[in-house]
Amino acid sequence: MALDVFVGTFRSLTTDGVNTDYTLTPGFTTKAGIVFHTGRGEAADASGGATMRRSIGFFTSTTNRACCGSMSVDAAAAGSGNEFMRNDAVVATYTTDTTTLDGHIDVQSITSTTVVFRVLNVMPVDTTCGVMCWGGSDITNATIVEIDITTGVGTVDYTTVGFQGTVLFLMGVNELGPSSVADAAGASLWFGAATSSSDAHVWSGAMDQGSTSADSGAYCLAGECWADINGAVGSPGAMQNRATFSAWLSNGFQLNKLVVGRSGVNAFALVIQGGSWTVGDFTTRTTTGTIVETGRGYTPKGLLVVSALRAVSTSPNNTVHDQLSIGITDGTTAHAQAMVDEDAPANMEVGTAVDFNKVYVNIDTADAVVGHIDFTSFESGGYTLTQNDADPVANFCLDITCGDTPAAPAGQPMAKRWGGVPFAAYGQRGVW
Numbered sequence: 495m496a497l498d499v500f501v502g503t504f505r506s507l508t509t510d511g512v513n514t515d516y517t518l519t520p521g522f523t524t525k526a527g528i529v530f531h532t533g534r535g536e537a538a539d540a541s542g543g544a545t546m547r548r549s550i551g552f553f554t555s556t557t558n559r560a561c562c563g564s565m566s567v568d569a570a571a572a573g574s575g576n577e578f579m580r581n582d583a584v585v586a587t588y589t590t591d592t593t594t595l596d597g598h599i600d601v602q603s604i605t606s607t608t609v610v611f612r613v614l615n616v617m618p619v620d621t622t623c624g625v626m627c628w629g630g631s632d633i634t635n636a637t638i639v640e641i642d643i644t645t646g647v648g649t650v651d652y653t654t655v656g657f658q659g660t661v662l663f664l665m666g667v668n669e670l671g672p673s674s675v676a677d678a679a680g681a682s683l684w685f686g687a688a689t690s691s692s693d694a695h696v697w698s699g700a701m702d703q704g705s706t707s708a709d710s711g712a713y714c715l716a717g718e719c720w721a722d723i724n725g726a727v728g729s730p731g732a733m734q735n736r737a738t739f740s741a742w743l744s745n746g747f748q749l750n751k752l753v754v755g756r757s758g759v760n761a762f763a764l765v766i767q768g769g770s771w772t773v774g775d776f777t778t779r780t781t782t783g784t785i786v787e788t789g790r791g792y793t794p795k796g797l798l799v800v801s802a803l804r805a806v807s808t809s810p811n812n813t814v815h816d817q818l819s820i821g822i823t824d825g826t827t828a829h830a831q832a833m834v835d836e837d838a839p840a841n842m843e844v845g846t847a848v849d850f851n852k853v854y855v856n857i858d859t860a861d862a863v864v865g866h867i868d869f870t871s872f873e874s875g876g877y878t879l880t881q882n883d884a885d886p887v888a889n890f891c892l893d894i895t896c897g898d899t900p901a902a903p904a905g906q907p908m909a910k911r912w913g914g915v916p917f918a919a920y921g922q923r924g925v926w
Contacts (some may be wrong), residue, residue, distance in 0.1 A: 495893065497769035498522040498630035498899050499796030501824040503850070505535060506585070506599060506613060506621045514613040522629040523606050526554045526636040526766050528798070529819055532833040534848040535620020541847035543568050543861045545617065546833045549583030550665050550685055552764040554636045558599045559584050560673065560762040562665045566679040566701045566710075566816070566835045568844035573705040575681035578668065579760065579791050581640065581673035584611065585623060591703075593676035599623075622848050624829040626742070626798060626822045628766065632899050635767035639746075640673055641734050643720065645757040649652070652763065655746035659765035661773070661896070662688045664749055666761030667883065668700060668724040668734055673760065679703050681835075683818075685800060686719035686893050687773045688739035694719040695773050695791075695892035697800045699816040702727045707721070707809075708842050708924045710816035710835045714802035714890055715809060716775055718751065720902040723812050724756060728837045730811035735759055736835060753810065769895045775806075776888045778865065785867070787893065788876040794895035797869065797877060798822050799853045803832070806890035814838070819891075823852035823869040830856040830866075856885055865889075 500520030533547035549563025561584050564577040576588045585599035597617035602610040607626060628636075635657045641916035644650055668682040681701040688694035695716050700723035702709035703843055711728030713721055720737035734755035740748040748767070770792040776785055778801075803817040814837035821830030832855040835842040846859030856865035870878040878896065 496630045496659060497628065497632040497795060497896055499824045499896065500627040501827040502625050502830060504611060504623050504625065505537060505616045506518065506623065508616060508618065508620055511617060511793055512613055512614055512616060516611045518609050518625060519607055520609065520627045520629065521607050522625040524604050524609050525629045525633045526764060527609065527625060527627040528552060529623050529625050531585065531621050531623045531640050532831040532846045533619060533621065534831065534846045535622050536848055539863065541857055541863045542845060542846065544846045546831060546835060546844045546846055548683060549586055550683065552638050552663065553584050553601050553763060555584055556603060556636055558638050559601050561586050561663040562637050562762065563587065563682045564667060564682060565590065566681050566842060566844050568749055568842060570842040573701055573703050573709060573842065575701060575703055576678045577667040577680045577682055578676035579673050579762065587618060588676050591678050593678055599787065601820045619768050620693055624822055624831060624883065626771065626796065627898065630770040633766060636765065638762055638764050640760055641763050642758055643737065643751060643754055643758045646754060647752060649740055649748050650751060651743060651748050653743060655748040655765045657767055658742045658744050659747060659767050660689065660769060661766050661771035662719065662739065663764040664761050666759065668722040668760060669756060671758050671760050674786055677726060678727050680724065684722050686721065689771050689909040691741065693773045694739045695720045695775060696800055697818065697892060698723055698812065699802065699818055701816050705844065708837055708839050710837045711814055712814035712816050713807045713812035714734045714892065715807040716807065720761065722759060728812060728814035730813045733810045733812060736810060761891055768899065770899055772877050772895045773892065773893050774893050778867065778885045780888055781884050783883055784870065785879040785881060786876065790876045790895055792897040792900050793874050794872045794877050794897045796824050796896045797853060798894040799891050801854060801889055801891040803889050805888065815859060819855050825872050828853050828869045830855045834859055834861065844905060846916050854891065
């Protein structure tokens with residue numbers, strides 16, 4: 495039994511035509527993956543003021559894929575952008591202040607060794623995309639379903655998954671219903687993950703579209719897996735919708751809605767069954783040195799790091815500046831991107847960064863890189879990172895690791911795991 499992980503990148507250029515293909519070679523059959531970008535298109539490390547075009551995409555096949563994203567225009571006289579969610583692409587962007595699609599990329603094919611992405615609508619700017627693929631015999635099921643946050647607080651069951659998962663990834667924006675739609679009245683994005691009720695984290699960021707001076711904020715903490723921002727952005731502002739992970743079901747999962755400020759808001763859920771997964775967190779350093787994470791119970795093979803580039807948020811409030819750092823590694827290749835949409839200036843001040851050998855990049859409100867972290871090693875029970883450019887302040891990061899399902903010695907009670915799912919979730923006992 496094994497779980498395989500691959501990290502790579504591709505660049506989609508404005509000179510590439512429709513039906514241009516980008517081939518990555520994980521060397522195994524990809525069963526699920528994530529694609530992300532913030533709008534930069536360089537082939538080497540770069541940062542600076544630029545319009546932010548960000549999206550996060552999930553995929554399990556050529557027909558089961560989705561993406562969510564938003565944009566914010568640098569130097570605009572007022573908040574200018576949009577947000578979207580689609581179930582027919584893994585990368586997309588829209589024309590400023592409209593719901594007109596202005597570039598998208600889909601999964602063309604998945605073979606026993608490759609994943610091919612295809613341009614269906616040429617991107618408006620050169621765009622570098624980070625990709626993380628998962629495969630291996632440990633993964634027995636994976637699917638993407640669209641869900642909504644319904645009226646009223648309390649628990650709600652999502653049963654269209656069809657199986658009990660091991661890890662849940664969620665993404666969405668703040669005011670869209672059915673997929674394949676866009677909105678020129680907002681510019682938000684959020685991402686969450688969970689493996690259990692005690693193992694869940696979320697990041698969320700937004701810009702108030704149309705504000706005559708920049709109005710933006712972000713949110714990142716442990717304990718929640720759904721959190722979207724609308725209306726009250728920064729300063730601080732209360733979150734619109736928030737939910738925690740309650741339990742796995744035999745055919746899906748259950749969320750506990752803490753607050754529903756707007757019902758009928760949809761999200762995409764990527765559910766993977768099998769392997770070992772942990773959703774945790776760490777704090778960055780204000781001096782150079784190592785960051786050591788332990789207690790994972792397995793040797794990780796992949797790591798995903800997400801941060802709002804600030805201290806841990808205090809629920810239920812977001813705070814000023816929409817910021818994001820997202821990075822990935824498979825132990826050999828690392829890639830990170832970041833963005834900042836500054837709160838309060840008279841004209842919008844937006845910046846982005848891309849790095850081809852880091853897992854974390856800190857970009858400040860002057861659009862400068864002021865901290866970054868290298869991957870060092872995976873070890874039994876955890877991993878080591880190196881803060882080789884110290885952060886001005888210690889920032890909170892959520893981290894997601896994955897690895898093989900640990901083998902149990904013969905005769906050991908089946909109290910821990912089967913297929914990466916704690917046996918307590920099944921209510922069963924026995925011996926191997």
